[in-house]
Amino acid sequence: MKFLTSINLLVFVIFIIFLFGWCYGEEDIDVAPMEKTEKEALYSAIQGFVGNGWNGSDLYPDPCGWTPIQGVCCDLFDGLWYVTGLNIGPIHENSLGCTRKTEFRPQLFELKHLKTLSFFNCFISPHKHPVSIPTVNWENFAGSLESLEFRSNPGLIGQIPAIFGSLVKLQSLVFLENGLTGRLPSEIGNLVNLKRLVLSGNKFTGRIPNTFGALNQLLIFDLSRNSLSGPLPLTLGSLTSLLKLDLSNNLLEGKLLSEIGSLENLTLLDLRNNNFSGGLPQSFEQLHSLEEMALYNNPIGGDLMGLDWQKLQKLAILDLSNTGLAGEIPESMTELNGLRFLGLSNNKISSNLPPKLANLPCLSAMYLNGNNLTGELKFSAWFYGKMGRRFGVWNNPNLCYPIGLMPASKAPFGVKPCQPELKLLQQNSETQLGDSNLNQISKFVASLGSSINSIDGFWWVYPLELLMMFKLLYLFL
Ligand SMILES: *[C@@H]1O[C@H](CO)[C@@H](O)[C@H](O)[C@H]1NC(C)=O
Ligand SMILES: *[C@@H]1O[C@H](CO)[C@@H](O)[C@H](O)[C@H]1NC(C)=O
Ligand SMILES: *[C@@H]1O[C@H](CO)[C@@H](O)[C@H](O)[C@H]1NC(C)=O
Numbered sequence: 001m002k003f004l005t006s007i008n009l010l011v012f013v014i015f016i017i018f019l020f021g022w023c024y025g026e027e028d029i030d031v032a033p034m035e036k037t038e039k040e041a042l043y044s045a046i047q048g049f050v051g052n053g054w055n056g057s058d059l060y061p062d063p064c065g066w067t068p069i070q071g072v073c074c075d076l077f078d079g080l081w082y083v084t085g086l087n088i089g090p091i092h093e094n095s096l097g098c099t100r101k102t103e104f105r106p107q108l109f110e111l112k113h114l115k116t117l118s119f120f121n122c123f124i125s126p127h128k129h130p131v132s133i134p135t136v137n138w139e140n141f142a143g144s145l146e147s148l149e150f151r152s153n154p155g156l157i158g159q160i161p162a163i164f165g166s167l168v169k170l171q172s173l174v175f176l177e178n179g180l181t182g183r184l185p186s187e188i189g190n191l192v193n194l195k196r197l198v199l200s201g202n203k204f205t206g207r208i209p210n211t212f213g214a215l216n217q218l219l220i221f222d223l224s225r226n227s228l229s230g231p232l233p234l235t236l237g238s239l240t241s242l243l244k245l246d247l248s249n250n251l252l253e254g255k256l257l258s259e260i261g262s263l264e265n266l267t268l269l270d271l272r273n274n275n276f277s278g279g280l281p282q283s284f285e286q287l288h289s290l291e292e293m294a295l296y297n298n299p300i301g302g303d304l305m306g307l308d309w310q311k312l313q314k315l316a317i318l319d320l321s322n323t324g325l326a327g328e329i330p331e332s333m334t335e336l337n338g339l340r341f342l343g344l345s346n347n348k349i350s351s352n353l354p355p356k357l358a359n360l361p362c363l364s365a366m367y368l369n370g371n372n373l374t375g376e377l378k379f380s381a382w383f384y385g386k387m388g389r390r391f392g393v394w395n396n397p398n399l400c401y402p403i404g405l406m407p408a409s410k411a412p413f414g415v416k417p418c419q420p421e422l423k424l425l426q427q428n429s430e431t432q433l434g435d436s437n438l439n440q441i442s443k444f445v446a447s448l449g450s451s452i453n454s455i456d457g458f459w460w461v462y463p464l465e466l467l468m469m470f471k472l473l474y475l476f477l
């Protein structure tokens with residue numbers, strides 16, 4: 001998850017750099033005409049955020065021309081300059097930084113060609129100077145605004161105003177890590193051009209509105225880290241373009257919708273840390289594009305047998321830890337050739353581990369601790385060496401590793417060695433050689449083993465016993 005967050009951050013930084021680069025690319029050296037009203041609206045709007053000490057007309061007499069303002073973008077409409085982008089917050093050294101007493105001035109809404117508006121780390125004091133989003137005037141931006149972003153503004157409180165539903169040109173609406181509360185307005189469902197809707201890291205409550213199903217151009221849908229509750233809206237399956245669905249860290253409950261299986265381009269499905277139940281829908285096997293499935297910490301229940309896992313050929317990360325899963329690990333999971341991480345810890349999985357799991361070419365971590373796996377581990381010493389502690393099978397009381405395969409120090413952590421007599425008896429019954437001499441040796445050593453075992457505390461006898469066995473075998477073969 002950390003990995004994802006840093007990717008998000010990287011994308012964000014690149015986006016910002018791009019934005020600013022673009023601003024400068026558009027800049028014109030000639031003094032270009034700009035309406036007085038537009039210029040004054042810009043100065044006043046900025047002053048509301050950065051404070052009255054900032055004298056725009058003095059510092060930047062030609063803001064779209066030879067005295068550009070960091071974070072402000074302009075474009076020509078009918079031969080006149082207009083502001084198309086306003087980015088507030090300390091992104092660069094000379095960016096527009098906010099004052100403690102930030103305010104939204106009505107002049108902001110007079111920038112009639114504004115396409116991009118963003119606030120980063122601007123409203124920062126939730127106790128001393130909380131700010132809520134104005135509930136009027138946004139409709140002025142209905143014909144122009146394509147991107148609206150608020151990131152890391154803990155002092156931005158209150159609800160998302162319903163009037164945001166009028167911003168029908170929006171392609172990106174981001175409220176990431178602010179102090180917003182209340183229900184999500186169903187009017188957001190009007191924003192049918194949205195490609196990105198990120199409302200992560202606030203304190204939103206209530207259900208996910210059904211109307212969100214109309215956002216069928218959405219690529220990124222992230223409502224993670226809030227207090228949203230109730231079931232998933234049945235309309236979720238209509239978001240057919242989705243690449244990323246992240247509803248993690250909420251209080252959502254009810255069934256995992258089988259409609260999710262119809263999201264053919266989905267690469268991320270993150271529903272961890274919720275209260276989903278009712279088993280894994282079989283339709284999830286149709287998620288051909290899926291690279292990461294994180295469902296851990298949900299009382300999902302059921303088992304893994306219902307899905308033909310090998311259909312998920314893009315899957316790299318599968319985490320179903322602590323989901324109440326019972327039953328076996330299906331053979332079809334051993335065909336997940338892109339799998340890098342498999343997390344199934346703290347479930348009720350029983351049975352033997354399929355030895356073919358070790359053949360997964362990309363596997364670098366596999367956690368199966370806290371289950372009821374039984375029998376002997378059938379992987380090679382090379383596999384244990386490769387995986388180290390990233391092969392987690394501790395807390396499986398009925399699991400053991402074959403003695404003699406490797407020194408105890410290299411054995412998988414928290415697993416006990418198999419009882420030698422058990423192993424030998426098993427070999428005995430499985431042997432294809434039909435060599436009676438060998439069988440007799442086995443029986444002899446096995447009985448020796450059990451008699452030695454009955455003496456407690458003589459752990460050092462095991463290696464001795466093995467040595468004897470090998471010597472005997474050597475004699476007879
Ligand atoms: C800003 O600067 C201009 C030009 O120097 C000056 O006329 C004006 O009074 C100043 N405004 C404020 C609010 O300081
Ligand atoms: C899935 O992605 C492909 C390739 O980018 C695209 O052609 C297709 O339209 C997408 N499917 C949906 C339902 O958006
Ligand atoms: C989880 O959902 C169940 C119903 O399926 C409910 O009884 C329980 O209280 C919920 N737990 C939490 C923590 O919300």
Ligand SMILES: *[C@@H]1O[C@H](CO)[C@@H](O)[C@H](O)[C@H]1NC(C)=O
Binds near residue numbers: 350351372374398
């Ligand atoms: C674990 O598996 C063993 C053998 O399959 C079974 O006897 C035992 O009841 C299981 N324990 C639990 C807690 O499910």
